[in-house]
Amino acid sequence: MPHTFAEYEHMIRNGIPLGKTSKSSPGRKHRIGIDLAEALKVFGDTDLATMWLERARWGDGPITCPLPVCGGTRVSRTKRLDMPYRCKDCRNWFSLKTETSMANSKLSFDKWLLAIYLDLTNLKGVSSMKLCRDLDLCQRTAWFTLQRVREAFMSDEPPPEFALGGEFQLDEAYFGGLEANRHFIDRIPGGQGGANMMIVISITQVASGKMWVDIIPDTRADTIAETVDRIIPRGAALYTDDGQHYHRIQMERHPVNHNLGEYVRIVDLANGMQRMATTNTVESGWSMFRRSFHGIHHKMSPKYLRRYAKTFSGRWNIRPLNTEEQMRHVIHGMIGRELSYDILTEDNGLPSGGGPNGAYHPERRIRYNGELDDYILQE
Ligand SMILES: [Zn+2]
Secondary structure, three states: OOOOHHHHHHHHHOOOOOOEEOOOOOOOOOOEEOOHHHHHHHOOOHHHHHHHHHHHHHOOOOOOOOOOOOOOOOEEEOOOOOOOEEEOOOOOEEOOOOOEOOOOOOOOHHHHHHHHHHHHOOOOOOOHHHHHHHOOOOHHHHHHHHHHHHHHHOOOOOOHHHHHOOEEEEEEEEEOOOOOOOOOOOOOOOOOOOOOOEEEEEEEEOOOOOEEEEEEOOOOHHHHHHHHHHHOOOOOEEEEEOOHHHOOOOOEEEEEOHHHOOOEEEEEOOOOOEEEEEOOHHHHHHHHHHHHHHHHHHHOOHHHHHHHHHHHHHHHHHOOOOHHHHHHHHHHHHEOOOOOHHHHHOOOOOOOOOOOOOOOOOOOOOOOOHHHHHHOOOO
16 A cells, blocks of 8 residues: 655654555565555655655664765755755765766766665566666666666675675686677686686575676686685585586585486585585576576677676575665665766677677667667667
């Protein structure tokens, strides 16, 4: 039952959760979802959206100066619409966009929050074409807005749960090939890749189900070992397949021999526990990611593969959260991650075109490929 403006104002100011658990929809019934009607009513209202954002950003605490060198809490509200706060310590004006990936955007907060809402309520995200129609934005703005939202997932750091250690699984997949993104060669243990061949490495934590991914330049034993050492804490146990390129890993490791048809093996861990060594169990997210490439790989842009991979894992990791918590997660992830269009679209040496031949047709600036067009683009 939607509430009145005053009721929503009261809820937001007092941190009362929006939304409700769904009685009729399948899946996670304990999750509190916000339906579209309510999202439009709250996030679609500039005043409520601004209130919600303030609350998401600072909670019960004081308004804090976002400038990293300052962080002052002696802040006054001003009448300036574009810069509604002023820090009495560093004397700078700021807004909720300052020092975030929303910086220098003219978009109002209702559109920002609706974009975040729409992008998060679908595991694969909303397409820029859909967003441009739904929010009445031009396609370039819609695309850039989505990339700024997803910037929240671009951190190099693993999920905080990784620090707890335990058991982890490691896997890699190859994307792309000599002819841009025409070929897709999945999982070649020990392979070295080729021109435009990209390797995505994934590390999942068994207990939390959380996933960390990134692009690695090659699968040399040293590269893999360095990545593992940086992402997995000491004292953890690692399950891999029997690839030869894992031999430099300085960690308790239990290979599962896929070539012999072995997918699960009982192992005695160094800590005395007996566990099922497998790279299958926590792989569901990772395999969904790979399948999504199988389905659409000919439309994928190598240039934005890292963004796609990180966004996918970021979304995967927050999917148990309520809608509002997911949105807050993104708001906090956007802090300190200013992103300009020029830097985002800067040449990184990888082809940006999609299409069956991996070719980019300059005369067709926008190539509509359904929900994943956002990684194909257009400059
Ligand atoms: Zn300040």
